[in-house]
Amino acid sequence: MGTQGARTDVVVSVREGHALEDVVEALQQAGLSVDESLPEIGVVKGSTQTSNVSALASLGGVEAVERSGEVRLPPPESPVQ
């Protein structure tokens, strides 16, 4: 449980009616290293210790915290894309 625990890239959606900047500040104080705010869609990108994800999700103004998952296309030579 040290400060050197595994980190996870996350995406966070902010609840309607909450100012993005306020929520970003709260997220930072709770251990989110903010990569980018996406104001048009009310989303914050960042990374945090994996053990900290549920704590971020419980903050006021946070709608959801999800791991930033991966998508992958087939290789270019594949006939089905």
Place this chain on the structure above:
Amino acid sequence: MIDRAGAATTGRYLVLLHEDAREAGVEALRQGAGVELESSRDVAAGAAGDHSATGTGVMFEELGVAVVSAATDAEHELGATAAAEDAILALEPERIVQALDETVATPAPEPGARDAIETRATWGLQATGVFPSRFSGRGVRLAVLDTGLDLEHPDFVGRQIQHRSFVSGESFEDEHGHGTHCIGTACGPRDPDRGPRYGIAYEAEIWAGKVLGNDGSGVDGGILAGINWAVAGGCRVVSMSLGAPTTIGEPYSRVFEAAARRARRRGTLVVAAAGNDSDRESGVVNPVSHPANCPSIAAVAALDRHLAVASFSNGGLDPNGGQLDLAAPGVAVRSAWPMPTRYRVLSGTSMATPHVAGIAGLQAEAAPRASADAVLAKLLQTTRRLPLSDADVGAGLVQAP
């Protein structure tokens, strides 16, 4: 079926024969409509165009298509034969190709006419009614979030293009090819460098966001950044031919749902590929991929040229967003590919999605002040209904205004 009202037809007909029953089709044409077919292999090169005596025709063996000239009094029999004979899949007037661009009076082809000949436009643009549409996407910003675009491709020279890479450490240039193909379908030119027209919104302003790297992989954070960029830029449509497989019962992403809902409120409709994880020929159907399974993102299924669901196309197995919304051509789709290859024919719900996006762009042009919800409603209301389960094709085959 037979419509001679348009002056822009030759009087001849194109007859599409079932691959597995050509001889039955040829025989039906002979007995039912008095048409004697010759094989194109037996006709001297160049002579096919002169082969216009009534009651005759030429069979193009490689295409499974016959071009026939019925006597005027036999046209009714030709139509009746085509309607009655299972071996004949489609019958349509042969169009005069030069006339199509300027003849407003040209009747639209039969909806979904299964023209195997991609002389002037791909089968997908024919089946969706794009080719005769008067709309071009002019004044509409249309975003495609993918692997980038080959900016040196001759078909995109001179186009208005905004581009940005959201993939760290990679330039915008498309070194995969997928993005160039998808942008080609959604926004390619009216008159391509070579071959038939394959692009839909040919006057749209292209917003090309690279959210997938040259290895084809991307992350949710980059995709969301791309959506945010497109919304901020006033794009009316975001096309996403990407996704990750889901399992039945898996909840959709609340973050993507919030993002797409907000995008729509700001006038941006998000469409995404249903995914290719199924193998229907073996009885396997898998659920719609992430993020197309979000309620506020329109999920697109793939059809083949017979308007059957593609074997790989995922199904609407989950409620509340996991359904299909629309279907579009997604098998044997010709579009652009980075130079020097220039063009490729590919299949996938990735190919179906930009058909919907491009047509959404035409709808947005037709209704400049329409909300994203209204654009989607229009797409859903104007489909060609298909005799298939809505779990597989949603509201049906998307149609151009």
